[in-house]
Amino acid sequence: MDDQRTSEAGSSTATRTAVVTGAGSGIGRAVALELLRGGWRVALAGRRTETLAETAALAPGADSLTVRTDVSDPGDVENLFTAVRERFGRLDLLFNNAGTFGPGGVAVEDLAYEAWRHVVDTNLNGAFLCAQAAFRLMKEQEPQGGRIINNGSVSAHAPRPRSVAYTATKHALTGLTKSLSLDGRPYRIACGQIDIGNAATDMTERMRAGIPQANGELAVEPVMDVADVARTVRHMAELPLEANVQFATVIATDMPYIGRG
Template sequence: MSIAVVTGAGSGIGRSVALALAAAGWSVALAGRRAEPLEETAALAPDGDFLCAPTDVTSEAQVAALFSSVRDRYGRVDLLFNNAGTFAGGGTPVEDLDPATWRAVVDVNLTGAFLCAQAAFRAMKEQEPQGGRIINNGSISAHVPRPHSIAYTATKHAMTGLTKSLSLDGRPYRIACGQLDIGNAATDMTARMQAGILQADGRLAPEPVMDAADVAATVVHMAGLPLEANVQFATVMATAMPYIGRG
């Protein structure tokens, strides 16, 4: 039995990944701020083995409690999909961005990712047999920004550094770490893209999206590799979105 922790599991990509992992035979701890969406995710796969664990990833105590509850129930942690994130402040020009919004985005997207990765790393280092895998949800914005997205883009660039450091520091303990950079998966967060979103040349233009299930299939593939192999970085995106040639 393999044990996964998925943050941001109450909707969108997190929900799709959790359901795909369950279908592939994983037991999945569902983490997110509110219990109701997590329970809705679990209800979509009644035969799945889920643990619903309401968690604010910006809280060190709540993250510690999450991983303690997973280990108490299952005995180990084999996978963390570090997915929780926010696009707060997106669309706001840099000169108008409230520093409190900047800090809130950093707290969730970067500090929250660090806290979850740290807790997973500790568990994977201590358990027998030793090891596990961390998959960080990066973004196309880990490579190139959208207009008026400085907080989100900065955190996603930082996620790449987090991934590289975890990958290096995990080597002695059979802890693999990779990053999946996602572009235009169809979720509530990206709904506005189909109606029209600001482009680098100042136009508003609709953008194509892909099914979040296609992202989930990539995560399941990465997660299923033996720990001797690792997808270090992968990009999965809507084929015709403006990434290649963006700007």
């Protein structure tokens, strides 16, 4: 990729700015580092300042900003995007990545409302709040426009057993992606979604020991290098604004996703 390529928004990659939520670990950290090493300026958002600092330290010399952010808190989200505007002056990319699986293995009838609400507040409400703030900034800035990429999951298409809260929010994210994509057209705001299956992170570590399948059995599932996900997000991010990857699915080749159930 040409790190100095000019986007339709008029910024070279070296001067483009991104916000990555959930940047303190996992997919968020991998994507943030891929962008930073590619010359992007990146605001690292997450709930733990120490892990955000660790991410920033992995790209020495790169232009990063760490902002402690609980995406389910409207005040935190407002502070995040105010900090981005004051530090960088514009926003070219939001990677809406922060999320939680919630309690695993809990039957629908036993899932506490508080647990349901926590997953919805983080995965769906948090994604909406960040997208709304990014939309406002991208609409008002000059040159106008930018890109939002939502982290969907293959669970936006097919659920795992006993994952009702996570699956419901990931299906809802697909609707959010489509609505943002449509509503962003007049303002040159593109929105796409990446659906990821079994990237090797702390969240998927349990898959190496065996995870419940739809037939009730436990099975070890293959995983893929999270760097491959990060490269895919960067490709989506660096397209000119007249092109958009609406939906991309990136999975471990042999995972039991196609035909799940």
